[in-house]
Amino acid sequence: MAPVSLAPTVSHQQLDSRITFAEQLAQSPPVGPVVLMNIISIPDGADYDHFLDTWRKSGDVLKKQPGYISTQLHRSLDGHFLVNYAVWETNEDLRKGLELDEFKKVLEALPSGTVFKPTVMRKIAVPGNCVA
DSSP states (O other), X not given: OOOOOOOTTEEEOOSOTTSOHHHHHHOSSOOOSEEEEEEEEOOTTOOHHHHHHHHHHHHHHHTTSTTEEEEEEEXXXXXXXXXXXXXESOHHHHHHHHTOHHXXXXXXXXXXXXXXXXXXXXXXXXXXXXXX
């Protein structure tokens, strides 16, 4: 399975050595709903406001796509990491959104040296604690 390539300014690191992000996106039959959890590191000295503007523009593209449900960006207290938590109806819908040329074009404006550590997840239930 070929790695997911979003923009030349972004490098990707796997969270799980047993399955690639591309394999998660390609799982068939499609499963859902799914959560894209992407741990993002932007390089020291990068323009944070520019990063946020680029992230907003990328979201403007994705939220128009079939299967998109929601997204939320979180920032670590020390400011070194961000986490994008995006909910999609299926992994297939997410894959199609990430493959859009318009989306990839927006991401080219991300600071060089940006690192993505994405994974696809599903909610689970733990009796007495949380529901799926």
